[in-house]
Amino acid sequence: MSQTSQHIIFDMDDTLIHCNKYFDLILGDYFEWMTEWFQQYGVTTQDIRTKQMEIDVAGVDKMGFASVNFPKSLIATYHYFSKVHGRGRSPKEEELLFKLGLSVYDQEIEAYPGMIETLEELRDEGHQLYLYTGGESKIQTRKIEQMKLAEYFNDRIYIRQHKNITALEEILSLGTFDRSDTWMIGNSLRTDVVPALTAGINSIYIKQQREWQYNLVELKQEPHNVLYTVSALTEVPEVIQEHLN
Structure with a gap:
């Protein structure tokens, strides 16, 4: 040298x-599902976005960059709004959310x-x-x-x-x-x-x-x-x- x-x-x-743009794509689908599920309770996309970000950041602080943190943040946000509005939690919906979250790691790398x-x-x-x-x-x-x-x-x-x-x-x-x-x-x-x-x-x-x-x-x-x-x-x-x- x-x-x-x-x-x-x-x-x-x-x-x-690229990395963040793939998380944004997955979150786009997530927000659509969540606003549909909680539409009758007046929950907005911004409400969901704010809570999911709060939970996601707290998870990274604790767990580091573990792959399960992102799908867990989607489910935890779902749990939060289910509890607040008294909506029943569905194992099928939770499974869909977990698979959606993990799919971010299957995206084509650019x-x-x-x-x-x-x-x-x-x-x-x-x-x-x-x-x-x-x-x-x-x-x-x-x-x-x-x-x-x-x-x-x-x-x-x-x-x-x-x-x-x-x-x-x-x-x-x-x-x-x-x-x-x-x-x-x-x-x-x-x-x-x-x-x-x-x-x-x-x-x-x-x-x-x-x-x-x-x-x-x-x-x-x-x-x-x-x-x-x-x-x-x-x-x-x-x-x-x-x-x-």
């Missing part, structure tokens, strides 16, 4: 490949625009690339294999169910990272940017037009290290190059 080579850690979901070009450019410039993703190993490994991401990251791939400062510090302790030359690239303020700044490494926040509520937190402290905000993955190589100049 050259003296300007950097250690660049990439998030995967909604940084390199890369963000410029994913290959961005990774190839950074690799060809001599930077060392790492992948750090949150979720269950089986699900995340399938995505990695389908996108052929090992071509860029080799064995430098880390999958963690909880994605926080503790997990990031563990990863940083596994390698010979010079923190001033290390970057975290991701779309989540909560799980990418805040842990990176806390760990004293650089960060590039890829701000998405539509973001999962869980990812949005306030940056309470002024970062003492580097933080850039971009709107597209393809901006990352230029940002890093300009920083090094």
Whole structure:
């Protein structure tokens, strides 16, 4: 590596490949079912959306990125409105909701625009690339294999169910990272940017037009290290190059 080579850690979901849009598609079906079932009680889509988000976020805080958390949040929301309005709960409806929630993990995987070009450019410039993703190993490994991401990251791939400062510090302790030359690239303020700044490494926040509520937190402290905000993955190589100049 050259003296300007950097250690660049990439998030995967909604940084390199699409993720949230598939949850939105499933939630679209869910809201249709729920508003139909609870129509006579005056329950609105916004009522359902707000409660499901509340339950979903609380579940991730407790369980991390476990695959069952999303379908469980759909059923728990169903239970909530059933109890509030005195509507009977149906095992058949609960089974439908659980299958609907799990179906989000069967969606076709799609890369963000410029994913290959961005990774190839950074690799060809001599930077060392790492992948750090949150979720269950089986699900995340399938995505990695389908996108052929090992071509860029080799064995430098880390999958963690909880994605926080503790997990990031563990990863940083596994390698010979010079923190001033290390970057975290991701779309989540909560799980990418805040842990990176806390760990004293650089960060590039890829701000998405539509973001999962869980990812949005306030940056309470002024970062003492580097933080850039971009709107597209393809901006990352230029940002890093300009920083090094």
